[in-house]
Amino acid sequence: MLKVKLLHPDARLPTVTYAGSDLGYDLYSIEDITLEPGRPAKVRTGIAVEGPTGYGFVLGDRSSMAAKGVTYAGGRIDAGYRGEILVCLINVNQPRWTLHCARTKEGFVSDVSLERSDVSVAIKKGDKIVQMSLFAAMTDLEVIAVQDLSDSDRDAKGFGSSGR
């Protein structure tokens, strides 16, 4: 069971379109907010959640938001967290800068201004902003220091070692 506490009159229960097939529950914003490029914003969902014992949650992009250049940061909801879920969204679109230069009849520069294209993204109250998937909290393992780890085919090969 996924228990959800609504903390705000505008809060909505998480929804899923294809239950048992979709990987995450969609969460909704309870506020209007404009995402300026490069500035993370904590967006309110107005809900607190509790999953099955030992499960927390991970947040993930909605692909339709990612396609608009909006992604998330953070996104780990611990199993014992009972506060409001805040979604840290970042607009990664890059504005285009245009330099305007006015000149006098004689050709001297009389005015210079810099124009930034508007790549802000508006989030509206009631928009789906992120998806939330259950994740087993396996952090009760004993942590021990060892001399050797077991052999594996990959060994220490990483960072593109398998080719492009």
Ligand SMILES: O=c1ccn([C@H]2C[C@H](O)[C@@H](COP(=O)(O)OP(=O)(O)OP(=O)(O)O)O2)c(=O)[nH]1
């Ligand atoms: O996108 C996020 C990430 C986290 N949280 C909440 C739930 C999580 O359980 C708590 C703490 O998050 P995390 O452990 O990632 O943050 P921290 O900066 O390491 O804080 P702490 O020292 O409290 O663990 O904040 C959110 O609401 N949204």
